[in-house]
Amino acid sequence: MVKPILKWAGGKRQLLDELYSRFPESYSHYHEPFFGGGALFFDIEPDNGTINDTNTRLINFYKQARDHPDELINLLQSFDDPESDPDSNRRFSDTNRKGKEIKNYYYQQRELFNNRPHGDEYDELEEAALLLYLNRTCYNGLYRENSSGGFNVPIGRYSNPDWVREDEIRKASRVLEDTDIRNTGFEYITEVAEEGDLVYFDPPYKPMSSTAYFTDYSAEGFGKEDQEHLRDVAQELNENGVNVILSNSGVMYEIYDEAGFHVEVEGATRSINSDGDNRDEVDEIIATNITPEERQRAGQQGLADF
Numbered sequence: 001m002v003k004p005i006l007k008w009a010g011g012k013r014q015l016l017d018e019l020y021s022r023f024p025e026s027y028s029h030y031h032e033p034f035f036g037g038g039a040l041f042f043d044i045e046p047d048n049g050t051i052n053d054t055n056t057r058l059i060n061f062y063k064q065a066r067d068h069p070d071e072l073i074n075l076l077q078s079f080d081d082p083e084s085d086p087d088s089n090r091r092f093s094d095t096n097r098k099g100k101e102i103k104n105y106y107y108q109q110r111e112l113f114n115n116r117p118h119g120d121e122y123d124e125l126e127e128a129a130l131l132l133y134l135n136r137t138c139y140n141g142l143y144r145e146n147s148s149g150g151f152n153v154p155i156g157r158y159s160n161p162d163w164v165r166e167d168e169i170r171k172a173s174r175v176l177e178d179t180d181i182r183n184t185g186f187e188y189i190t191e192v193a194e195e196g197d198l199v200y201f202d203p204p205y206k207p208m209s210s211t212a213y214f215t216d217y218s219a220e221g222f223g224k225e226d227q228e229h230l231r232d233v234a235q236e237l238n239e240n241g242v243n244v245i246l247s248n249s250g251v252m253y254e255i256y257d258e259a260g261f262h263v264e265v266e267g268a269t270r271s272i273n274s275d276g277d278n279r280d281e282v283d284e285i286i287a288t289n290i291t292p293e294e295r296q297r298a299g300q301q302g303l304a305d306f
């Protein structure tokens with residue numbers, strides 16, 4: 001059981017028990033097409049399979065962690081405390097893109113990340129190190145992009161920020177060793193998932209109100225059509241004998257119920273009416289094509305312990 005390296009919006013650590021209790025008795029390969037922080041993947045530590053996310057920088061990070069853990073750790077160790085003075089020997093040290101003076105090392109790192117040099121200057125390892133550094137030192141520790149794709153989170157307040165994460169990087173590198181890491185839309189899964197495999201979908205949730213922040217994962221949102229397409233993909237996998245588990249917003253209850261999945265409501269604030277009219281207000285659902293009879297004993301054991 002490995003902890004995720006990055007803190008990511010929508011991380012599923014609190015839902016792990018609920019997800020495990022739907023697992024089939026056995027499965028072949030494990031796939032996670034909306035990877036983010038990969039809380040379930042790192043907890044399972046699968047031997048093989050695929051992970052995927054549309055966020056290019058996130059995927060670059062996992063590839064670097066898998067393929068170059070020592071170099072990544074060394075580079076992170078060379079970074080300074082976020083509140084220290086900017087490094088006068090480095091590019092972008094005086095002002096940011098808007099011409100504002102950069103006052104400390106954190107904003108210098110953020111600027112470097114956002115200016116993302118391309119071509120010969122582009123350095124995948126540095127890009128990965130900057131992502132982890134910012135994730136560990138920014139406010140609330142969450143990755144967020146503005147509409148033009150810039151990372152715009154201000155500096156956080158940490159008495160002793162730890163951005164090197166040597167242990168976690170080494171463990172992740174080991175777990176990812178035989179994993180196929182992809183950077184594309186979730187649909188790739190129909191090409192790779194085979195009968196008997198297990199797929200966990202954790203898409204960006206559909207906004208439950210106009211002020212909800214579910215589309216903040218990246219500059220691109222995940223709208224109604226994407227959600228319907230995902231349902232179609234889940235159905236196709238089901239027809240091919242693939243085990244599917246999906247977490248989603250409560251507002252998606254009906255479309256999975258109607259598609260024949262087993263759907264249950266999860267989340268701390270259950271406000272579903274007994275007649276089911278008020279489903280929009282519930283937090284989360286878990287939908288799966290794995291029947292209660294096919295589920296592994298681990299879930300029942302958990303219940304006995306309880």
Ligand SMILES: C[S@@+](CC[C@H](N)C(=O)[O-])C[C@H]1O[C@@H](n2cnc3c(N)ncnc32)[C@H](O)[C@@H]1O
Nearest residue numbers: 010011012034036037038039054185186202204
């Ligand atoms: C809810 S988060 C996943 C959180 C993850 N389960 C965890 O534990 O941290 C959803 C992820 O889907 C990614 N994403 C958005 N649209 C996508 C698409 N069309 N295909 C694949 N990934 C997508 C986002 O970049 C984000 O990282």
